[in-house]
Amino acid sequence: MIKYLLKFVSKEDHANTLLDGTLFMRPACYYHKLENGQGDVCESAVSHEICMYKHSHVPIYCTYAVDEKDMIGGVVDISGQCIRDFKCENGYVVIIDFSQFEQILPTLQSKGAEVDAGLVHYHKLTFDDMAYLIGDTTPKNLFLKPPFFSYQKEFRIIVCQEVYKMGEPPIDHVMYHFPQDLRDIAVSRKISSFKQGDRYLINLEQETIMPIPQI
Numbered sequence: 556m557i558k559y560l561l562k563f564v565s566k567e568d569h570a571n572t573l574l575d576g577t578l579f580m581r582p583a584c585y586y587h588k589l590e591n592g593q594g595d596v597c598e599s600a601v602s603h604e605i606c607m608y609k610h611s612h613v614p615i616y617c618t619y620a621v622d623e624k625d626m627i628g629g630v631v632d633i634s635g636q637c638i639r640d641f642k643c644e645n646g647y648v649v650i651i652d653f654s655q656f657e658q659i660l661p662t663l664q665s666k667g668a669e670v671d672a673g674l675v676h677y678h679k680l681t682f683d684d685m686a687y688l689i690g691d692t693t694p695k696n697l698f699l700k701p702p703f704f705s706y707q708k709e710f711r712i713i714v715c716q717e718v719y720k721m722g723e724p725p726i727d728h729v730m731y732h733f734p735q736d737l738r739d740i741a742v743s744r745k746i747s748s749f750k751q752g753d754r755y756l757i758n759l760e761q762e763t764i765m766p767i768p769q770i
Contacts, residue, residue, distance in 0.1 A: 557653045557674075558626070559759050560710055561619040563638060563746065565646040570743040573649050576733035578663070580614035582718055582726060583697060587611075595704065601688035601696050603680045610694040612719035614729050618651070620674060620710035621759065629760030634706055635753035638746060648746045650762055655740040660712070664732050668716035673698055677705040 564570050572579055583599035597603050599611040621631050638644055663670050675698050680688070688696045697713050718726045742762060749755040 556623050557620050557710065558623050559621040559631075559763075560651040560653050560656060561621060561633075561757075562649040562651065563619065563641045563643040563646065564649065565642050567647055567743070570647040570649050574736060574738050574741055574743060576736040578616045578712065578731045578733075579728060580616045580712075580714065580731065581728050582612045583615050584608070584611040585727070595700065597701055599697055601680065602685040603701055607685070607689075609688065609696055610717070612717040612726075613694055613697060614714050614716075614718055614731075615697060616712040617707075618710045618712075620653075620708050625708075626759065628758075630756050630758045633749075633755040633757065635755070637707060638755055640707070643746055646746055647743050648749075648757070649741055649743050650757070650759060651737065651741040652763060656737070659733060659735075659737075659740075662734055663712075663714075664734065665714045666716070666731075668714045670712065670714055672712045673710070675700050675704075675707075675709040675711050677702045 562570075562573055564573070569579070586595050586598040597606055599608045599613070600606050601609050619633070619637070625631050660670065660672060671694065677700050679701055680699060684699075688699075694713055694715055698711060700709070714729075714731060718729050744757075744762060746755060749757045
């Protein structure tokens with residue numbers, strides 16, 4: 556069972572944007588040309604062999620899911636690789652109570668488009684997978700990634716609407732808003748305060764129950 560979502564960001568302004576109730580979302584194809592870690596040439600693919608893409612202009616929002624079994628005494632252990640992938644060594648982590656976030660997710664103002672969300676599944680797509688996904692009309696392929704990325708433990712939100720129209724310039728990002736801010740269910744912390752060697756040990760229960768004042 557998911558207990559918390561973590562959003563790693565490089566700047567405090569980005570953390571505050573989320574706390575203010577705004578999801579800054581990129582189309583899936585945005586990540587094709589980024590370096591490994593944050594980038595993934597197979598993002599939105601229906602085949603991991605030849606990188607055939609589908610729904611590549613659908614906006615996605617990525618978070619790190621913390622399951623109950625991932626915590627020991629309320630503490631979750633995040634690998635340094637995960638933080639480096641998102642260039643957040645000097646950035647922030649937004650800690651979100653999942654059960655409360657799940658309740659408000661249907662209120663996201665998505666401009667009439669369906670919102671889908673769930674855990675990403677990590678496995679190499681087979682020929683049978685490709686055949687199924689090509690015929691599938693849903694954006695299920697956006698919840699499938701190569702096993703290499705499994706350490707990112709991603710919970711993904713997508714707005715099921717292509718944000719690119721033929722003949723128009725590609726859209727870099729799109730923003731969707733909740734009717735209220737998230738400050739009752741989320742807090743922002745400097746990620747470096749949790750660094751222990753090459754790991755980041757975050758006491759999630761302490762941070763959410765007894766917040767530490769920002770300095």
